[in-house]
Structure formats: C-alpha cells, structure tokens
Amino acid sequence: MSTWEVARGALTVPGVPAAYGYFMDGVAPGLHRGLPSRYLTFLVSLDEPVGTARTRDDWERNRLARHDVVLGGLRTDPTYVRQTRRQVGIQLAVHPLAARSLFGLPAASLAALTCEGVDVLGDGVRALRERLHELPTWPRRFAALDEYLWSRAAGRHASPRPEVTAAWHQLSHGTVTITELARNTALSTRQLSALVNRELGIGPKALARLMRFDRVVAAIGTEVRAGRRPRLAEIAHGCGFSDQSHLVRDFRRFTGTSPTGFLAEELRNVQAGGHRPGADSAP
Incomplete structure (x- = not known):
C-alpha cells in the first residue's frame, strides 16, 4: 500500500507563487514527467538525490544527473525524472523575474535542464537542506525556506529591464x-x-506558447480534481487554440505524449495537487 501526502504552503517572499511539500512511500518505481512551466523550479530533496534526464532515451539508459537541490530554468520540453519508492522534499515555483533577487542571476543563466542548487547558491543551501531535515512539520519547513529566501533577497535590487x-x-x-x-x-x-x-x-514567441500550455495543464488539473473527465475541445477553445487537434499537437511538443497519455502516467499526482503552480505572482 502506498502513502501520498502533499502539503501546500504560502511563502511571503515576493516571486514565489506556489510551494508544496511531498511525502510518498511505497510508490511503484518508474518515470515521472516533469512538465515545462512558466516558472523556474527550486526543489530540495529530503531523501535520496533526484535523478533527472534530458531525454527519454537517457532515462531508459539510466544516464541521469543526480541532485540534492534542483534548480530548473524555463524550457519547452519535459524533464524525465526517476520515480523511486520513497520521495520526500519541498518544491517551489519561482517567478523568472525574481531570479536576480533570489538566486543572484538572471533566469537565462539556468540554461541547463536542471542544475545542482549548491553549484549556483553555494554552501548556504546545503545548510538549509540540513535544517529542513531536522524540522518536524511542513509549516516550519516552509517558514525556514521563506527565511532563507528573504536573506538571499536582502540588499539585492537588480531587476530585469x-x-x-x-x-x-x-x-x-x-x-x-x-x-x-x-x-x-x-x-x-x-x-x-x-x-x-x-x-x-527563451524568446517571446516560445514564452507565449509556454504560457498557453501552462493554462492547458491548469485547466486539465481543475477538471481532474473535480472528478470530471477533461473536455479537451472546451479547454482548447478557452486557451486560445484553433481546435482540439491543435491543442493535442502542442501538448505533445511540450511533453512528448498526449493529454491522455500524460494523465495515464500522472493521474494520482494531478489528483494530489501536483502540476498546479498557482496564479501569476510577479515580484
């Protein structure tokens, strides 16, 4: 029997529209498809390192990068993640316009699919991870993350043009x-x-397509969590696609699979609240 726990938190530091903690045990090992998003990814594993691959072939051949702390930039293709039986950690969605204040660099500097957070943020994030390990509750962990990010933002006033x-x-x-x-x-x-x-x-055209894809994922998630079968034709119309076929083609470009294939892989994660970064929160 597997255990799934997802805890949503709210940070006060500007530029973090969503934060959630996760605890999963007894999960069938396999593939997790990390979707492209309009937000940067900041993830702290509280268990084994997170294994990621750029392509499905790399994932199948076990050619993985392994990270205790993951930083991911904007992208238009999926990340292939090794799903282990036990997973514990905290993941934040970070606004790209806040990258300079929170990470000390522009979002474009996170050009790799995933970066090891220690390489970018230094030993302070290693100390943060150790502290998160010691804290017994999700609210206290979210508070520690909030404090850490406020300390990084202090004195930094650089912003995008x-x-x-x-x-x-x-x-x-x-x-x-x-x-x-x-x-x-x-x-x-x-x-x-x-x-x-x-x-x-990424350029403005790719960004516009990425934002539209984000709206599709949010709409599909809303339908699933309400216990309804996603009506792709209606979602396509509401998100600005010419028709359902256009949506499916774009979805496949961003994920490597169809909406139906994605839900077959990720249904439980979507039901638990994954793939739901929240409303736009500009810094």
Whole structure:
C-alpha cells in the first residue's frame, strides 16, 4: 500500500507563487514527467538525490544527473525524472523575474535542464537542506525556506529591464503579437527578442506558447480534481487554440505524449495537487 501526502504552503517572499511539500512511500518505481512551466523550479530533496534526464532515451539508459537541490530554468520540453519508492522534499515555483533577487542571476543563466542548487547558491543551501531535515512539520519547513529566501533577497535590487517585465505582463494577460509587444515597448522585434532571450533563456514567441500550455495543464488539473473527465475541445477553445487537434499537437511538443497519455502516467499526482503552480505572482 502506498502513502501520498502533499502539503501546500504560502511563502511571503515576493516571486514565489506556489510551494508544496511531498511525502510518498511505497510508490511503484518508474518515470515521472516533469512538465515545462512558466516558472523556474527550486526543489530540495529530503531523501535520496533526484535523478533527472534530458531525454527519454537517457532515462531508459539510466544516464541521469543526480541532485540534492534542483534548480530548473524555463524550457519547452519535459524533464524525465526517476520515480523511486520513497520521495520526500519541498518544491517551489519561482517567478523568472525574481531570479536576480533570489538566486543572484538572471533566469537565462539556468540554461541547463536542471542544475545542482549548491553549484549556483553555494554552501548556504546545503545548510538549509540540513535544517529542513531536522524540522518536524511542513509549516516550519516552509517558514525556514521563506527565511532563507528573504536573506538571499536582502540588499539585492537588480531587476530585469522594464521592457522584459512589460512583455511578460502583456503575454500573461492575453493574446498579443510580438509586433504589438515590440511597439508597446518602443523596440524593434529583434531588439525585444534579444532582450527577453538574454533575461529568460527563451524568446517571446516560445514564452507565449509556454504560457498557453501552462493554462492547458491548469485547466486539465481543475477538471481532474473535480472528478470530471477533461473536455479537451472546451479547454482548447478557452486557451486560445484553433481546435482540439491543435491543442493535442502542442501538448505533445511540450511533453512528448498526449493529454491522455500524460494523465495515464500522472493521474494520482494531478489528483494530489501536483502540476498546479498557482496564479501569476510577479515580484
């Protein structure tokens, strides 16, 4: 018999829209598909290192990177994660525009699919992990993480260029073309694309598609948690796709599988609240 526990927390530091702790025991070993998201991933394992692979072939051949602390940048393809029988940890969704204040670098610097957090954040995050191990409850662990991130943000005032921030917000709040984005920020499309790429690691077109995909995943999760079968045609219409086939093609590009295949793999995780980063929370 397996045990699944997911605890959602709320941090006060700006730029962290979602945090959850997880404890799973007796889980069948296998593949977990980490989905692309508009947010950066910050994960602290409180058990074995997390094993990740860039491709399905690498995962099947056990060519894995192993991390005690995971930092993941923006991406448009899945991460293949080794699912072990026991998993304990805390995962945060971090706004890319907060990367400079919380991590001391732009989101684009997290260009690898996953980075070892100690390499980026230094020994302080190793001490944080040891402290989280010692704390007995999820609320106290979330509080320790909040304190750690506030300490990292103290004295850091670097922020992305306003044109990048403006582009992010316009893409978040509706359909806008890259030409309109450039006009609204008084830049050429080439200048805007270069700025966004330099800050986030992906260009505005890829970012717009990533945000639309995020809305699809959120909509599917809402239906599943309500006990309903996701109505893909309605979700496609609500998320700005031309039709259901368009949604399925885009979903397959981002995940390597169809919505039906994804749910077959991840249904219990979705039901427990996974893949639900929360509303946009700009720093």
